[in-house]
Amino acid sequence: MNIAIEIIYLIASIFFIFGIKKLGSPKTARQGNLFSSIGMLLAIVVTLLDQHVLTFEWIIIGGVIGSLIGATLALKIKMTGMPQMVGLLNGFGGGASLFVALSEFYKISPIIPINTGIAIVLSLLIGSVTFTGSLIAFGKLQGLVTGKVVKYPLQHPFNLLLLILVISAGVYLMINPGNATLVLIIAGVSLVLGVLLVLPIGGADMPVAISLLNSYSGIAASTTGFILENNVLIIAGALVGASGIILTLIMCRGMNRSLMNVVLGGWADAGSSDGADPTKGPKGDVKSVDAEELAMILEVASSVIIVPGYGMAVAQAQHSVRELMLALEAKGINVRFAIHPVAGRMPGHMNVLLAEANVDYDKLFALEDINNDFSNTDVVIVIGANDVVNPAARHDKSSPIYGMPILNVDYAKTVVINKRTMNPGYAGIDNELFFGDNSLMFFGDAKDAMGKLTSEIKNL
Amino acid sequence: MDVISFLMLIYVFVLAIFVGFELITKVPPTLHTPLMSGSNAISGITIVGAILSAGAEEFTISTILGLVAVIFAMINVVGGYLVTDRMLKMFKKK
Numbered sequence: 001m002n003i004a005i006e007i008i009y010l011i012a013s014i015f016f017i018f019g020i021k022k023l024g025s026p027k028t029a030r031q032g033n034l035f036s037s038i039g040m041l042l043a044i045v046v047t048l049l050d051q052h053v054l055t056f057e058w059i060i061i062g063g064v065i066g067s068l069i070g071a072t073l074a075l076k077i078k079m080t081g082m083p084q085m086v087g088l089l090n091g092f093g094g095g096a097s098l099f100v101a102l103s104e105f106y107k108i109s110p111i112i113p114i115n116t117g118i119a120i121v122l123s124l125l126i127g128s129v130t131f132t133g134s135l136i137a138f139g140k141l142q143g144l145v146t147g148k149v150v151k152y153p154l155q156h157p158f159n160l161l162l163l164i165l166v167i168s169a170g171v172y173l174m175i176n177p178g179n180a181t182l183v184l185i186i187a188g189v190s191l192v193l194g195v196l197l198v199l200p201i202g203g204a205d206m207p208v209a210i211s212l213l214n215s216y217s218g219i220a221a222s223t224t225g226f227i228l229e230n231n232v233l234i235i236a237g238a239l240v241g242a243s244g245i246i247l248t249l250i251m252c253r254g255m256n257r258s259l260m261n262v263v264l265g266g267w268a269d270a271g272s273s274d275g276a277d278p279t280k281g282p283k284g285d286v287k288s289v290d291a292e293e294l295a296m297i298l299e300v301a302s303s304v305i306i307v308p309g310y311g312m313a314v315a316q317a318q319h320s321v322r323e324l325m326l327a328l329e330a331k332g333i334n335v336r337f338a339i340h341p342v343a344g345r346m347p348g349h350m351n352v353l354l355a356e357a358n359v360d361y362d363k364l365f366a367l368e369d370i371n372n373d374f375s376n377t378d379v380v381i382v383i384g385a386n387d388v389v390n391p392a393a394r395h396d397k398s399s400p401i402y403g404m405p406i407l408n409v410d411y412a413k414t415v416v417i418n419k420r421t422m423n424p425g426y427a428g429i430d431n432e433l434f435f436g437d438n439s440l441m442f443f444g445d446a447k448d449a450m451g452k453l454t455s456e457i458k459n460l
Numbered sequence: 461m462d463v464i465s466f467l468m469l470i471y472v473f474v475l476a477i478f479v480g481f482e483l484i485t486k487v488p489p490t491l492h493t494p495l496m497s498g499s500n501a502i503s504g505i506t507i508v509g510a511i512l513s514a515g516a517e518e519f520t521i522s523t524i525l526g527l528v529a530v531i532f533a534m535i536n537v538v539g540g541y542l543v544t545d546r547m548l549k550m551f552k553k554k
Contacts, residue, residue, distance in 0.1 A: 016502055017479060023495050024487045030548040033498050037541045040505065047508045053515030058527045062514060066534020073535070074542035082547070086497050089539050096506040096533035103513035103525035115466045214496050217503040224509045226469055234469060235476040236505040242480025243499045247492060341489060348492030355550040361490045 094130025110178025215244025311384015501540025
């Protein structure tokens with residue numbers, strides 16, 4: 001029986017691997033998700049047949065409650081709310097690892113082999129940090145917790161102290177394996193650590209934070225696998241851990257910052273100061289444009305690139321943007337989208353929103369694929385993006401975003417920037433793009449503004 | 461558990477990390493969000509541990525903790541797969 005169970009776990013692992021592989025292409029991705037869910041179903045069913053599972057009422061009750069909550073969340077959430085949804089689900093995964101580790105401790109205590117003990121401590125630590133860290137990330141994205149960079153004195157030494165406390169308690173636990181107080185200290189301090197690690201991270205750094213927490217949830221599952229000596233947990237957890245790390249690194253590269261810099265709440269000086277020094281900021285007049293004038297400019301264009309940012313998500317403007325695209329295409333204009341890797345609040349955020357609005361993914365281009373085309377583009381429309389199009393990143397060594405790869409929208413013949421106000425972006429710095437000779441500000445809420453522009457174009 | 465079987469677990473972990481890196485390096489940016497929520501659902505594999513914890517014969521603190529773990533893991537699994545499928549349904553080529 002045990003051998004049969006192990007073989008099914010192996011088959012489940014293969015389903016996970018194929019599932020993730022197929023997630024790599026838009027054509028097979030849905031099938032890949034199905035594969036992976038079959039793997040999960042196999043693993044669950046075969047675990048129910050395990051000889052250690054003797055009562056089923058709690059499993060059924062927990063399973064039904066969890067499924068209902070999970071299904072409700074998944075079916076109710078709007079696409080614009082996807083970053084916080086992913087954050088929340090991540091948190092539950094980490095929380096599950098935390099509780100399994102606690103449960104195992106109470107089950108086998110006081111006789112705990114050293115390797116199991118280490119795995120328990122790691123599961124408690126990583127599971128807890130993932131749990132509360134993800135809840136804070138969820139709170140920030142949902143607007144329940146401040147999205148700003150939070151700073152307080154001795155922040156990093158204090159976090160380090162907490163980590164040392166957890167490790168010391170862990171070592172002490174190896175010497176006194178039956179000490180439940182130590183386990184509760186480890187879990188409690190780790191929960192606090194999760195809050196303190198994510199709290200300082202500002203809104204625009206969320207793509208990194210979310211990817212990193214995603215990775216942690218996988219590693220937590222793996223360490224739980226080490227407690228239970230279960231290969232399917234180790235394999236599945238490692239796959240998730242690796243995928244999260246890769247996304248994290250892609251996001252960091254997108255901002256030209258080290259992982260440490262982001263995790264420690266970087267962009268520190270700009271984020272905490274009260275705006276840029278007015279004597280140093282870019283100067284000049286901004287030219288404002290209304291929908292009617294803009295429609296006339298667009299009428300004579302032959303190529304347009306749209307650059308969406310977090311502002312599009314906030315205004316839920318993706319459908320209006322698609323209407324605009326259709327109106328422009330009806331006039332024979334070539335329309336493409338340029339997506340910066342860290343646009344929005346999670347990896348691929350803009351792509352999901354535009355997919356929801358039925359924009360063909362062939363029209364979406366990554367930074368490196370489209371950046372050379374701006375110079376022969378007639379009109380660029382920037383919708384709710386700011387720091388990722390700031391030319392200061394190319395030449396101003398004193399700028400906090402210096403060195404960050406940006407979309408070179410200022411190379412186009414005309415740049416239209418849709419914003420609600422002249423407020424600076426997340427990094428708290430003025431954007432010289434707005435003052436450029438070829439720049440036109442198109443003020444207004446993204447959804448309304450694009451709606452007006454679309455009807456003006458249709459009226460031409 | 462003896463050292464050799466523990467080392468075998470480490471082997472499995474290290475090799476799986478490499479497989480993960482190989483599989484995911486080439487995922488296009490368009491699919492980054494579904495990849496994240498899909499892999500997030502996979503991390504709900506902790507459900508296996510949760511079931512083992514909640515299914516013990518006698519009712520103890522360990523079983524209660526297991527019950528909480530089952531609820532959390534099921535939210536992660538069911539929510540994760542459904543929301544990923546909802547997203548991927550939209551990525552159709554026209």
